[in-house]
Amino acid sequence: MGRMTLLSSATILKSAAFGLAVSAGLLLGQTGAEAAAKTAITVGMTVEPAGLDPTIAAPVAIGQVTWQNIFEGLTTIDKAGKIQPQLAESWQISPDGLTYTFKLRQGVKFHNGVAFDSAVAKFSIDRARGADSVNPQKRYFASIDTVETPDASTLVLKLKQPAGSLLYWLGWPSSTIVEPKSAADNKTTPIGTGPFKFVSWSKGSKVDLARNADYWNKAVSLKLDTAAFRFISDPQAQAAALKAGDVDAFPEFGAPELIKSFEGDKRLTTVIGNTELKVVAGMNNTRKPFSDKKVRQALMMAVDRATVVEGAWSGFGTPIGSHYTPNDRGYKDLTGVYPYDAAKAKALLAEAGFPNGFTFTIKAPQMAYAQRTSQVLQAMFAEIGVTMNIETTEFPAKWVADVLKAADYDMTIVAHAEPMDIDIYSRDPYYFNYKNPAFNDVLKKVEMTSDAAGQEKLYGEAQTILSNDVPALFLFVMPKLGVWDGKVKGLWENEPIPSNVLTDVHWEE
Amino acid sequence: MISILIRRTLSLAVTLLIVSLLIFTVMDLLPGDPAAIMLGTSASPETLAALQKQLGLDQPLPVRYLAWLAGVFRGDLGQSYTYGVPVAGLIGERLAVTLPLALIAIVLSVAIAIPLGVQAARKHNGAFDFVAGLFSYISIAVPAFWVGLLLIILFSTMLGWMPAGGFPGWDAGLSAGLKALILPAVALALPQAGVLTRVARAAVLEVMNEDFVRTARAKGLSEGIAIWRHAVPNALVPVFTMLGLQFTFLIAGAVLVENVFNLPGLGRLAYQALSQRDIIVMQDVVLFFSALVILMNFLVDLAYLVVDPRLRAGAQ
Numbered sequence: 001m002g003r004m005t006l007l008s009s010a011t012i013l014k015s016a017a018f019g020l021a022v023s024a025g026l027l028l029g030q031t032g033a034e035a036a037a038k039t040a041i042t043v044g045m046t047v048e049p050a051g052l053d054p055t056i057a058a059p060v061a062i063g064q065v066t067w068q069n070i071f072e073g074l075t076t077i078d079k080a081g082k083i084q085p086q087l088a089e090s091w092q093i094s095p096d097g098l099t100y101t102f103k104l105r106q107g108v109k110f111h112n113g114v115a116f117d118s119a120v121a122k123f124s125i126d127r128a129r130g131a132d133s134v135n136p137q138k139r140y141f142a143s144i145d146t147v148e149t150p151d152a153s154t155l156v157l158k159l160k161q162p163a164g165s166l167l168y169w170l171g172w173p174s175s176t177i178v179e180p181k182s183a184a185d186n187k188t189t190p191i192g193t194g195p196f197k198f199v200s201w202s203k204g205s206k207v208d209l210a211r212n213a214d215y216w217n218k219a220v221s222l223k224l225d226t227a228a229f230r231f232i233s234d235p236q237a238q239a240a241a242l243k244a245g246d247v248d249a250f251p252e253f254g255a256p257e258l259i260k261s262f263e264g265d266k267r268l269t270t271v272i273g274n275t276e277l278k279v280v281a282g283m284n285n286t287r288k289p290f291s292d293k294k295v296r297q298a299l300m301m302a303v304d305r306a307t308v309v310e311g312a313w314s315g316f317g318t319p320i321g322s323h324y325t326p327n328d329r330g331y332k333d334l335t336g337v338y339p340y341d342a343a344k345a346k347a348l349l350a351e352a353g354f355p356n357g358f359t360f361t362i363k364a365p366q367m368a369y370a371q372r373t374s375q376v377l378q379a380m381f382a383e384i385g386v387t388m389n390i391e392t393t394e395f396p397a398k399w400v401a402d403v404l405k406a407a408d409y410d411m412t413i414v415a416h417a418e419p420m421d422i423d424i425y426s427r428d429p430y431y432f433n434y435k436n437p438a439f440n441d442v443l444k445k446v447e448m449t450s451d452a453a454g455q456e457k458l459y460g461e462a463q464t465i466l467s468n469d470v471p472a473l474f475l476f477v478m479p480k481l482g483v484w485d486g487k488v489k490g491l492w493e494n495e496p497i498p499s500n501v502l503t504d505v506h507w508e509e
Numbered sequence: 510m511i512s513i514l515i516r517r518t519l520s521l522a523v524t525l526l527i528v529s530l531l532i533f534t535v536m537d538l539l540p541g542d543p544a545a546i547m548l549g550t551s552a553s554p555e556t557l558a559a560l561q562k563q564l565g566l567d568q569p570l571p572v573r574y575l576a577w578l579a580g581v582f583r584g585d586l587g588q589s590y591t592y593g594v595p596v597a598g599l600i601g602e603r604l605a606v607t608l609p610l611a612l613i614a615i616v617l618s619v620a621i622a623i624p625l626g627v628q629a630a631r632k633h634n635g636a637f638d639f640v641a642g643l644f645s646y647i648s649i650a651v652p653a654f655w656v657g658l659l660l661i662i663l664f665s666t667m668l669g670w671m672p673a674g675g676f677p678g679w680d681a682g683l684s685a686g687l688k689a690l691i692l693p694a695v696a697l698a699l700p701q702a703g704v705l706t707r708v709a710r711a712a713v714l715e716v717m718n719e720d721f722v723r724t725a726r727a728k729g730l731s732e733g734i735a736i737w738r739h740a741v742p743n744a745l746v747p748v749f750t751m752l753g754l755q756f757t758f759l760i761a762g763a764v765l766v767e768n769v770f771n772l773p774g775l776g777r778l779a780y781q782a783l784s785q786r787d788i789i790v791m792q793d794v795v796l797f798f799s800a801l802v803i804l805m806n807f808l809v810d811l812a813y814l815v816v817d818p819r820l821r822a823g824a825q
Contacts, residue, residue: 050547050591050785057591058549134560136548187593203592203599204773204781205676230675232771236658240673241771243666397541397786404550405542416550424550 038507039225041488043500044238044247046254048204048231053186054173055128058136060417060498063173065207065229068501070111071176071192074102074121074155075167081327081419081496083167087116087177087193088155093450097162102155108216110179111197118149124177125157140169143447164447164455168420172497195222195503206230209502223490223506242268242483249484251491251500255368256314262483269486272316273494274327277415277478279317279369281362281377284409285471286433289360294352296470300338301345302384303377309476312372316479322463323422325477327496330456334467334474346384357385360410363403365395370413373475377413407431415478419497422462425471434471513814521807528799529581533574536788536795542566543590543786564590577792587789591782596793599778606676607767607774610690610697611759615752617698618705623748625702626709627741631732633714641706648703654765657696661769664692674771693770697762701755708751712744719743746813753809757802 049061054071068076074088085091088102108116127133129141143163148156159166169175182191190198195215199208209227230247232238235255241247243265252275253259262268283290283299290296305319318326321334349357364374371392378388388411393399395414403412407429416424424430426440439462446458467474480495490504544560545552561567568576580587586596629641648656665673671692677685716722717740725735764776771777775794782790 048781050787051593057547058552059547132559132563134548134556134563136552136556138556139553202678202773203594203602204777205678205771232674234768234771237661237674237769237771240661240666241675244669244673246673246675394541394784396546397539397784400545400550401540401542405545418550 037509039223040227041224041248041502041505041507042206042228042230042246043502044230044232044241044250045500046231046233046238046252048233049207051187052190052198052201052207053178054176055124055178056134056136056187058174063498064500066190066192066194067173067176067497067499068194068503069196069209069227070190070194070198071173071178072194073171073176074104075171077168077171077419077497079492079494079496081329083171086171087121088170091167097164097448097450098159100157100159100166102157104153104155105216106153108193109214110182110193111191111212112179112182114179114181116177116179116193117152118155119152120179121155121177122147122149123180123183124175127178127183128175135174137169137172137174140166140172140175162448162450164450165420167450173499195220196224196227199226204231220503222503224502227502227505229500245485249482249488249491251480251482251484252495253481253483256316256479256481259314259316259481259483267485268483271480271482271484271491271493273480273482273492274318274325275417275478275480275495276325276327276419276497277417278320278323278325279312279373279413279415279475279478280323281373281411281413281473281475282403282432283411283470283472284407284431284433285435287410289352289354289358290410292352293469294348295354296473297338298345298348298352298384299381299386300470300473301341301348302380302386303473303475304340304380305335305475307380308373308376311376312369313476313479316481317476318479319476320474322467322474323416323425323472324459324463327494328420328459329452330459330463332460332463334463337464337467338470342380342383349384349386354386357387359387359389361389361391362411362413363391363393363399363409364413365399366392367395367415369415369478370395373413377473404431407433411473413475417498422459422466425466432471434469436465436469439465439469517807517810521803524803525796525800528803529578529796530574532792532795532799533577534570536792537570539786539788541786543788546786547590577789581793581796586793589782589787589790591785591787591790596790599790600775600793600797603773603775603778605679606690606772607763607776609686610694610763610767610772610774613690613694614697614701614759617694618701619752621698621702622705622709623741626706626748627713627736627744629706629710630713630717631736633710638710641710645703645706648699649707651700652765653696653700653762654769656699657693657766657769660692660696674769676772676774689770689772693766693772696766696769697759700762701759704755705748705751709744709748712747713740716740716743749809749812753805756805760798760801 045061045064047061049065050059051057052062052066054062054066072086074086076084076086078084087105087108089105090103092101104118104121110116125141125147128135129138129144143159143161144157145160146158150156176192178186179191195212196209197212199210201207207229211222211225232241235258238250238254239258242250259270262270283296285291309315309317309319319335321337324331362374364370374390378390381388393402403409423443425432425434426443442458442462446455449455482491484491487507488505489508490506492501544557544564544566548556548560565573577587589596589599592599625641629638632638661673664671672689676689679686722735722740725739763774764780767774767777768780778790779794782794
């Protein structure tokens with residue numbers, strides 16, 4: 001605990017120092033390294049991946065380095081969040097939704113020269129769903145009954161029950177296609193079919209990639225010869241690296257309060273997009289008084305989301321009314337269901353039997369957004385007579401143990417990173433302890449249909465149910481704070497899936 | 510002398526063994542399951558069990574401890590859960606950064622502190638003494654990472670003379686490597702130098718009026734020679750002690766400084782491993798740090814014997 005306070009006061013000191021220095025830097029003007037049409041890029045990331053195989057561990061940083069750069073899937077997810085063919089050229093779904101027949105692309109080779117065919121695809125899927133599999137999204141493959149390979153370019157998946165999201169899931173980093181011989185070593189030396197080959201990994205520092213000269217997709221013209229991902233966790237160090245020109249781009253810059261400091265820098269450009277990170281204050285729906293829907297609704301009405309975004313993340317971020325982001329298909333703006341109204345909130349609380357409010361504890365992870373949001377919420381709840389104590393809980397280790405696994409908490413706050421994960425509210429057990437058969441039915445129907453429009457309508461229904469029931473306080477979607485050299489083009493502005501796709505990245509004079 | 514060495518070495522081994530047991534049990538008590546962290550928020554219980562088995566986490570504590578200890582004796586420190594590579598190699602790579610960093614910092618702090626402290630003692634209560642005192646108070650009060658930030662702002666973002674952080678690797682050449690280490694080393698050295706200056710000043714002041722220094726002066730030696738040849742060597746004992754004690758602070762400070770400068774050193778490895786609950790890396794790194802500190806104390810003890818003949822005589 002002492003360490004925590006030390007670190008946070010250290011952060012304040014550092015921020016203050018940096019503010020001063022940045023002003024000084026602006027006065028003096030900046031001189032960046034001017035370069036001719038370059039064919040190399042250094043991309044900064046906050047978190048170093050834990051291993052480089054997205055099919056055996058969950059951390060998003062793994063996909064952010066490898067997905068679409070080194071590894072590819074049968075399908076992929078594009079900039080707009082839409083499913084696109086990749087190693088599968090096309091597919092047919094039987095009318096009952098139980099048979100998926102994929103036509104596989106031919107002439108695709110892995111970086112080690114091995115050809116991609118139906119046997120390789122079968123190996124990848126069987127590896128992901130097998131008994132010993134440690135694939136973090138193993139449940140996505142649960143609906144698959146058999147995998148058949150009638151010929152080298154055809155793959156047939158027979159399902160036990162319809163799975164309307166299967167094509168989407170096959171586009172995930174955890175579903176990428178791996179080659180049998182090299183699969184075991186992908187954690188340290190990843191081998192895929194993508195436009196970039198793995199070169200080296202200096203642990204704690206960077207991962208180097210080089211262009212794959214034999215890349216199968218001739219439709220794309222790669223402009224980069226080499227790319228490096230550098231890992232810098234400290235936001236001040238990130239800013240310094242950008243300003244010093246050590247790093248060309250930070251697609252997800254770590255500190256919103258420092259974004260304004262780049263505005264005077266002619267060399268750098270800031271691009272604010274959306275991510276899939278939904279910041280929600282989850283409540284233990286079976287614990288009193290949160291078991292009372294009125295209490296949860298009252299708390300939601302006590303929250304002014306715009307102020308939360310302002311206080312927690314310097315005004316960057318989009319308020320949400322349900323567990324869904326504007327990137328996602330079928331998004332409905334539900335922020336108006338329980339808009340900020342402290343008087344109404346107080347009345348509803350009295351109706352629920354708490355005219356004098358109550359006291360509870362939030363388990364807030366140490367991350368800046370969680371701490372700051374908690375403090376803003378604390379002040380807002382005080383307005384309606386509710387006292388919230390803030391208990392800092394180390395993330396991920398202690399949070400995973402106490403909240404996620406044991407559900408031992410009143411309220412917590414965390415940014416849910418997985419795209420389209422509205423189904424977490426139908427999982428049992430899951431830390432919200434939210435149980436609503438009507439909601440589960442809607443999600444089941446989503447899986448029964450593979451019709452996109454029908455799915456979007458159902459997702460709309462699911463959002464509305466959550467918005468009314470308030471199993472969690474839906475706060476905001478994290479922004480994607482991109483800061484990069486103005487001459488760098490082709491990086492994704494939004495993040496429908498956690499990634500740093502380098503295919504289109506190039507330098508422009 | 511020999512018997513002292515044997516006794517000290519034995520106690521060193523026993524201490525290390527006790528420390529290893531402590532480390533292992535304490536790490537085990539830490540909340541958080543490495544397998545659960547690796548699998549994220551949506552893994553099923555079966556997947557979790559599969560990964561725990563794969564990592565050997567399903568074994569009981571004593572079995573895991575003995576297996577670890579046996580491995581350590583064989584020189585096999587195990588495999589990092591998150592990186593998937595042998596820990597020994599990881600520590601080796603990181604040492605190539607942290608060791609030179611610590612060494613430069615120690616040399617720098619001694620190079621600043623000894624002349625400053627001695628001079629302050631000679632001119633005690635004068636203007637020089639006052640300035641030296643001010644220097645040491647400020648440098649003790651200001652944390653290393655803060656100094657580091659100021660250095661980055663001045664030399665990297667404003668002047669552009671130095672890299673803002675990171676480490677190019679020793680393959681990039683000696684000068685590139687040293688360039689990356691010099692700012693963090695200064696940041697680490699300054700607080701150290703502050704403390705050492707105080708200690709050196711006090712120690713020299715104390716011996717300055719001892720009989721042997723007075724004798725040296727009486728023999729007609731100049732003040733400078735009397736101080737440097739006779740007073741300073743005797744004053745070095747407390748300075749060494751402090752240096753030994755400070756070593757632990759140096760390592761702790763390196764964790765923060767390595768973060769600020771984004772250096773892939775041992776401190777950052779420990780910090781990352783802790784947050785990821787890469788238990789095996791934690792155990793190995795903490796054992797390594799402990800061994801280093803214990804060894805450092807051992808060396809300080811030996812240094813006493815070398816520096817102060819009276820201790821050597823007493824020991825025989």
